Amino acid sequence: MHSIYARVNGVSGLWSTCIMVLLAAVALSSFLFNADPKGNLDIVSLKVFHSKTRRYPYRNEEISFVKFNISTDFTPLFNWNTKQLFVYLEAEYTNAQGVNNTVILWDRIVRRKEQAKIDVVQKDKYRLRDLSGSFRDVLPAQYSLKYNVMPYVGVLSYGEAARTLEPIDFPEAKDSVS
Incomplete structure (x- = not known):
């Protein structure tokens, strides 16, 4: 027994x-369940300004502001195993020293299928700064809209929804911004 x-x-x-x-x-x-959403990404304007930093008030840095237009539909990515999406706008460029940089300019967490249609016209959420302090002699930047699918169970999956057709040059810096 x-x-x-x-x-x-x-x-x-x-x-x-x-x-x-x-x-x-x-x-x-x-x-x-493979879905490959496509969208549109337009860089409306790109401006570079001189600025003084709080950390180093004696040092002049250049800050870049990007205004963009995003329109895409991520609803095909939602199924019964999708918990949420992490959507972000990424800039890739090579600085004057030859170092490749990848910077996130904007992001959003999409938790429901009803919120998955994104149509945004705005400025960047995070400022773009280079560690060298200047965008002089920096190669043009390539911008892309990427996403990360976070499932309830399983591995994370990554993808790209949109990319600018051609790299965009950084303009000359203007007067300071406070």
Whole structure:
């Protein structure tokens, strides 16, 4: 005869095995639902200004402000395993020292399918600064709208919804901004 502890152990082992198999099936099914949303990304204006930093008040830096237009639909990415999306606008450029930089200018977390249609015209959420302090001799920047699908169960998946057709040059810096 089995004791009560042996019976509880057998039942809990069966349930945990069933739950793990179910979770593995959910994670594997995420690979079957592939969606590739496409959208439009337009850089309306790009301005560079001289600025004094709070950290180093004696040092002049250049800050870039980007105004952009985004219109895309991420609703095909939402299924029963999608918890939320992380959508972000990214700028990639090479500075004067030859270092590749990737900077996030704007981001948004989309939690519901009803919020997945994005139509935004605004300035950047985060300022674009180069570590060298200047955008002089910097190669043109390529802008792209990317997303990250965060599932309830499974691996994160990344993708790109839009990209500027040609790299955009940084203009000469104007007078200071406070």
